[in-house]
């Protein structure tokens with residue numbers, strides 16, 4: 401079933417679905433045919449949910465987390481420790497850290513990781529925003545992913561931050577190498593947070 405032999409609306413849907421991360425052309429075709437079968441109400445609920453996230457959510461102007469209010473709930477919460485700033489690659493990396501219940505500081509989202517292969521340099525990341533937020537910060541915890549790009553990003557940031565007299569730490573043991581914070585279980589993540597080391 402190749403997209404060019406399908407009726408137009410179906411072809412459009414397959415093409416759009418195939419652009420999603422982790423969805424190949426075959427999965428896209430299967431999903432599209434599934435959506436054809438579901439009720440109109442169900443299909444509209446999905447379409448509405450997509451429209452709503454685009455209409456209602458945006459990046460926090462301070463930390464880049466996804467939010468419906470600016471500043472976001474993490475930046476606005478006076479009970480969170482302003483001396484700690486935890487740096488992640490993507491907004492969806494915050495929730496796993498929150499679930500550990502072990503972290504009560506602020507966040508900063510880089511919106512990516514350094515990747516020479518994909519042409520992502522420091523100027524593509526939200527590093528200026530990070531450097532602008534260091535007033536009152538004592539420790540920066542680098543919670544970029546434990547893979548090649550995440551490690552390169554952590555070392556780049558450590559070189560920038562340590563000369564400023566900050567304590568710079570990195571999530572430690574237990575994190576599978578080549579892994580992703582997103583897929584790390586709470587217990588492991590909590591242990592790697594508590595066991596963080598200076599880099």
Ligand SMILES: [Zn+2]
Pocket residue numbers: 460461462463464465471472473474475476
């Ligand atoms: Zn924020």
